[in-house]
Amino acid sequence: MNKDHAASLYAVLELAPGAGLRDVQNAYLRLRRLYADQSIVLEPLEEEFTADRRREILAEVEAAYQKLLVVLHAETPKAEALLPDDGAAGTGPDETPAMVFGGLALRKIRERLNIDLNEISRELKLRLELLRSIEEERFEALPEETYLKSHLRSYARYLGLKPEKIVEDYLGRYRARAKK
Amino acid sequence: MSPTAKVQREGEIWAVGGGKGGTGKTFLTSSLGSFLAKKGRKVVLVDMDIGGANLHSFFGIDRPQRSLTSFFEKGSSLQDILVRTDLDNLTLITGDIHSIASDTITFSQKLKLFRQILKINAQNVLIDLGAGSHLNTLDAFLIADKMVVVLVPEVIAIENMYHFIKNALFRKVKAVLKEYGFKEIVQHVWDRRQEFGIRNLKELIDHLKGSFSFIGTILDNELSRFRVALILNMVRNKQDIFLGTAVKSVLLKYLGVGIEYVGYVEYNDAVWRSVRERKPFMLNYTATAGAANIAAVGDNLLKGGEIVLPGGLG
Structure with missing residues (x-):
């Protein structure tokens, strides 16, 4: 360019x-x-x-x-570049490695951008409860993968994040949990 | 006013306008003037709110001995009618001229006034403009090095300010082209705007630039200096503060005009108290948030800076 x-x-x-x-x-x-x-x-x-x-x-x-x-x-190819200075992704509930986007990282980025969940819910026409479940990683409350993937994509895009990376990371965690 | 006239002066002229009455133009002129004088700068304030002049009362002066009346009626020079204040470096040219309405000032009187304002020996000359978009008000706004508008967070004030800036810009375009000998072109194109598919002033300017390359060069050069400094007064919350950023974006898209958002002043009871007490705000309420806000605005105006806001909230 x-x-x-x-x-x-x-x-x-x-x-x-x-x-x-x-x-x-x-x-x-x-x-x-x-x-x-x-x-x-x-x-x-x-x-x-x-x-x-x-x-x-x-x-x-x-x-x-x-x-x-x-x-x-x-x-800035590293995922950290997407994160606020305090490296929010590194402090996940179960010691998420620093480069992986989980629910907590998404919530922290959203809060840093000062975006209200209600706003996302309204704009993207997604249920508030669903968005909460994504951030809190209540996997049992989430829809099946195909739907989840599409929701994650729009959510990531709304926060100005690269959807591919978010979907890949989040689904990784989702699948790992499902196996247990 | 030829552009070269400005280069020869060492002082800077700031004109404070904005369209709507009651937004705090006079309060801010007096307070910014006091701020500059306290910094040790030599300051002259000019009350151009003809018909509604009251700048002097912000310095506790009841009936000024001298005013623009003697300038217009007796031929006194501006130097002769300076009025002293409690601040060492700050003098006033008061506008207590109820005998004269704004539209009775003749063209030659206006030019004489502007010529003398440009020659005032001071580091900063601040001109307090009246409300509205009267031609005399617009012209005084346009001779300034810094064109300052004062806004309060309400829809009518915003509307009046858009109108004021649009009128000032249109006047500037016409004046510039007149200076270069193309007086008729602007009005001619504007009159036939439907034919050219022109809907607004920005499209008119774009059309003029596109149709005549020499006019494009002139306007690019002259209008790049058409920058307005915005002060948001009487803000009550965070949302109000971010209106300045929003207005900046809208004016850029609407008129192609660059705005510097130089700061805001919080709504403050101390302000009306100082006005009621007829005491200069910046001398008597130094510890208030309002005084700190005004100092920040003044610094930005001096240095050509802008307010820095935390991201994501706007």
């Missing part, structure tokens, strides 16, 4: 070129909230920011974000 192109992606997220993963995720979430809902900052400009225009902006933001994620993940 050339520099100008990367700069234009950052510009869509209203960031200076070279901003880190955390800034990119925060900007993405902030812009998505801003243009997804009506608010007092958009209300006076209803004619400018029509539902269509807002969808357009959201699509641009989404596309720029997904492309930047690829770039940033290529630069």
Whole structure:
């Protein structure tokens, strides 16, 4: 990817070129909230920011974000790069190795991003109880693998995480438990 | 005002406007002025709220002896009408001119006033603007090096501010092109906007840039300096604080205008107490959160910085 192109992606997220993963995720979430809902900052400009225009902006933001994620993940291939500074993944309930995403790591990342479970439930149309069970690793309460996989993917994407890595790690733990 | 005139001055002009009345423009002008003066900078405040001038009362002055009235009616110079305050480095040009309404100032009076403001010998000149988008108000806003808008977290204030900035930008575009001898083009294109499929000011500017490459160069150059500093006043919670970030994004998309969100001031009982007591806030309420907020805003304005907010909350 050339520099100008990367700069234009950052510009869509209203960031200076070279901003880190955390800034990119925060900007993405902030812009998505801003243009997804009506608010007092958009209300006076209803004619400018029509539902269509807002969808357009959201699509641009989404596309720029997904492309930047690829770039940033290529630069920081280790899973730790996705985590908050305190290395949340390392403190799982049963000594999860540092590189594996379990329910607790997901919850910590979500909390660090200040995203409420209710919000995810509303946006992704997933039951709150299901999301809680994922974070608490109550595997017995979770649906069968095919469904779980799809839920995990949307949840991971919502947090701005790479879905493949999350699904792989989480299902690994899920299957290990199922064998017992 | 030619761009070169600004380079020769050592001082910086900050104009404080924003559209809606009652957002705290005068309070912030007086407080930022006090902040700068306490830092040892030489400061002159100009009350351009013609018809509603009350900047002097924020310094406990009842009936100023001299005001812009003598400038307009008797031909006094600005130097002659400076009013001293309790702060060593801070003087006022008061606007107690109830005999004159804003629209009775002639074009030549306005130019004379601006010429003299640009020559004021001070490190910072702060201009307190009135509410609304009157042409005199917009022009005073546009001569400033730092164009500051004050906003409170409510929908009407936000609407008025969008309107104010849009009007200022349109005026700037017209003034710039007039200076380069293309006075007619803007109005001409705007009048035929339906033909060109132009829906708003941003599209007008984009159209002008795209149609005439020389105009594109001029506008790129001149409008890159059209940056507005935003102060959010009377915030009551975290959500309010993040409105500044949201407004910044919206204005960028709506008008293509860059905003520096320089800070916020918490809603504070000490503020109305100081106004009621007619005592300068920054001298008498130094220990309040509001005073710390204003100092942070002042520092950002001096250094060209922005407020740093924790991520993920906006």
